[in-house]
Structures are given as C-alpha cells and as structure tokens.
Amino acid sequence: MVLPNHGANPHYFVNALGLQLKEDSIDFSENVNPLGVPKAVLQKWGEYGQTIHTYPDPYASKLREKIALQNNVSIDQLLIGNGAAELILLIANHFRKKKILIVEPTFSEYRDACLAYECEVIRFQLFQYDNWHANVEGLFEAMTEVDAMFLCHPNNPTGTILDQTILLRLIQRANENDVTVIIDEAFYDFSDADISILPDIKDFQNVILLRSLTKMYAIPSLRLGYLISNSEIVNKLKKFQQPWSVNGIAQQVGLECISDEQHTIRTRSFIRSERKWLYHVLSQLGYEVSPSVVNFYLLKPKGSNDDLKPLIIYLIENGIVPRHTYNFLGLDGKYIRLAIKTRAENDMLLNVLERWAQQ
Numbered sequence: 001m002v003l004p005n006h007g008a009n010p011h012y013f014v015n016a017l018g019l020q021l022k023e024d025s026i027d028f029s030e031n032v033n034p035l036g037v038p039k040a041v042l043q044k045w046g047e048y049g050q051t052i053h054t055y056p057d058p059y060a061s062k063l064r065e066k067i068a069l070q071n072n073v074s075i076d077q078l079l080i081g082n083g084a085a086e087l088i089l090l091i092a093n094h095f096r097k098k099k100i101l102i103v104e105p106t107f108s109e110y111r112d113a114c115l116a117y118e119c120e121v122i123r124f125q126l127f128q129y130d131n132w133h134a135n136v137e138g139l140f141e142a143m144t145e146v147d148a149m150f151l152c153h154p155n156n157p158t159g160t161i162l163d164q165t166i167l168l169r170l171i172q173r174a175n176e177n178d179v180t181v182i183i184d185e186a187f188y189d190f191s192d193a194d195i196s197i198l199p200d201i202k203d204f205q206n207v208i209l210l211r212s213l214t215k216m217y218a219i220p221s222l223r224l225g226y227l228i229s230n231s232e233i234v235n236k237l238k239k240f241q242q243p244w245s246v247n248g249i250a251q252q253v254g255l256e257c258i259s260d261e262q263h264t265i266r267t268r269s270f271i272r273s274e275r276k277w278l279y280h281v282l283s284q285l286g287y288e289v290s291p292s293v294v295n296f297y298l299l300k301p302k303g304s305n306d307d308l309k310p311l312i313i314y315l316i317e318n319g320i321v322p323r324h325t326y327n328f329l330g331l332d333g334k335y336i337r338l339a340i341k342t343r344a345e346n347d348m349l350l351n352v353l354e355r356w357a358q359q
C-alpha cells in the first residue's frame with residue numbers, strides 16, 4: 001500500500017487504504033484557513049473561487065484522462081505541466097550534463113534550460129533562408145553523436161514543418177542511435193492539416209512529444225501544457241516536478257478548453273484563410289514570408305539582407321510591436337516575426353507595412 005506523502009486530495013489517501021471517500025467528507029488533512037478565500041476573490045472569481053481554496057490534484061487526473069482519451073494514449077504516458085515551459089525544464093534536468101542537439105533557429109528555452117542543467121549544447125542550423133531549403137542530410141549526421149535532440153514542429157519562429165516521411169526517418173535513425181527526440185508540437189493545432197506525428201510514434205520508445213494549451217486556448221497566464229512519452233520517462237520526469245505544480249483553475253479551465261472542439265476547428269479555418277490573404281497582400285506590397293503552416297510567420301522586404309531595426313522602430317512608432325529575431329541563430333535581426341491576429345488588427349499591420357514599403 002503506497003500512501004500519499006501529503007494531506008489534501010483525500011480520495012488518493014482513502015483509496016490507497018482500499019476505502020471509498022464519502023461524498024460529504026470533511027477534509028481534516030488539509031491545513032488551510034477554514035474561513036476560506038477572501039470575499040473579494042470569491043466575488044470576482046465566482047465558481048473558480050471554490051477551486052482555489054483547496055490543493056489541486058497533484059496528478060491532474062481528470063485532465064490527464066481526458067487528454068489521454070482524445071489522443072488515444074494511456075494515462076501513464078502523460079504528464080501535465082505548468083506550461084510546456086516547465087516540461088522543457090524537466091526534460092533538460094533528465095538529460096543533465098548530456099550532449100543535446102537543438103535544431104535551429106528555434107524557441108530559445110530549449111537552450112536556456114539545457115544550459116541551466118549543464119548540458120553540452122550543439123546548435124544545428126536547418127534552413128537556408130534564401131530558399132527555405134532544409135538541410136536534412138546535415139541534420140541526420142549531426143544527430144548521431146548526441147543523447148537527445150529538440151525539434152520544434154511546427155517550428156517557432158518560422159512556422160514551418162518537415163515532410164512527415166523525413167520526420168519519421170529521423171526518429172527511426174535516432175532510435176537506432178539511442179537518441180531521444182523531443183518534438184515540440186506547441187503550435188500543431190493551428191495547422192488545418194493533420195501534421196501531428198503522434199499517430200506514428202506510439203511504437204517508439206525514444207520520443208517525447210510536447211504540447212501546450214496556452215497557445216490555442218489563449219491562456220498563457222494560467223500555464224498549461226503536457227507531454228506524451230513512454231511511461232518510464234514520464235515517471236522519471238514526474239519526480240523532478242514540484243508538487244501541485246499545475247494549479248486547480250488551470251486544470252479546470254484546461255478541461256473546459258479541450259472539450260470545446262469547435263473552438264479549434266474555427267481557429268484553424270480562420271488562421272488558414274487569414275494567412276492566405278495576408279501572404280497574398282504582403283507579396284504585392286513587396287515582402288517575403290516564411291512558408292508557415294500556423295499562426296505566425298517571418299517577414300522581410302523582398303531581397304533584403306539587412307538588419308531590420310529601422311522597420312522595427314517604424315512599426316513600433318505606428319503602434320505595431322513585432323517580435324525581433326536577434327536571438328535566433330542565423331536570423332540575426334534580418335527578419336521579424338509577426339503573429340496572425342484578427343482581421344481588423346491584420347489590416348492595421350498591412351496599412352503600416354504598405355506605408356513603409358512606399359517610403
């Protein structure tokens with residue numbers, strides 16, 4: 001019999017004793033203020049106010065069950081995190097002091113997390129930016145002598161994906177070389193095509209699939225993400241995670257979000273048509289964009305190889321804040337990254353970019 005190490009979440013304790021928790025039980029194992037949360041909080045947060053006065057489920061079981069069901073994986077293959085960012089840190093901790101390949105240009109947290117855990121980081125620049133050709137052969141070579149590799153797919157900041165057969169070959173080769181592949185699908189659900197690698201990787205033991213709920217459901221402040229891998233890796237990573245890392249509101253809101261399938265369908269369709277329209281207008285205005293499949297893209301004036309600081313300043317002076325690319329390997333400020341927003345907001349952006357192009 002394994003008893004929980006903490007009070008609160010009484011059903012885990014009661015069930016471990018082989019008993020059933022009575023519906024109206026009073027939880028004397030949890031030492032929080034019996035007078036509850038301050039009134040102002042209750043008034044403001046309504047139903048969620050009831051959620052915060054008790055400890056969150058440390059295993060996020062309901063959310064895990066639902067995500068497992070939706071993705072057709074078993075519950076012990078899933079770990080919920082306080083944002084995908086927390087899971088990246090857990091993974092880096094797992095590979096502490098090991099040799100890690102990062103496919104660049106990409107999300108800088110992989111590198112920061114790996115360096116924090118004293119990994120030896122090898123950066124591989126995948127693209128030629130003049131034609132977006134991916135140096136796949138170079139990548140195959142680079143990954144043979146590492147312990148793990150991070151691949152963001154679709155990639156931040158380019159919004160691009162690899163061909164599915166290439167990706168599978170890569171995972172296969174990594175498997176043969178004992179390399180764990182961490183595939184970050186934080187933005188996969190913004191694409192209208194089925195680009196997730198999940199259905200094809202269930203038999204591989206060397207893959208960790210990362211996902212975020214903060215992008216699609218616009219809840220970055222709540223922090224919610226998950227990973228799917230084999231149960232052995234999941235158990236190891238869970239040990240590094242601080243207890244109750246995923247708060248109760250995040251768990252509750254997460255359940256509500258993933259139950260709203262229409263939201264994702266509507267979003268994908270909106271992003272697809274908006275991106276198509278934006279790309280058409282931007283090309284007419286004299287801009288080049290990355291071949292993105294999601295809700296952001298890289299942009300530069302056609303043929304430009306300049307530092308785009310003057311454009312960044314112009315945009316900011318006109319009420320548009322772009323993402324700079326100075327900290328992305330090989331981009332070095334020669335592109336800016338732009339999100340796809342509402343039609344009205346995209347129109348404002350195009351207006352300013354049109355004026356800049358006409359200068």
Ligand SMILES: Cc1ncc(COP(=O)(O)O)c(C=O)c1O
Pocket residue numbers: 082083084085086107152156184186187211212213214215220223224225
């Ligand atoms: C590629 C990628 N992965 C993970 C994250 C972190 O996501 P979360 O908000 O779930 O921590 C981000 C955030 O920008 C991201 O761009």
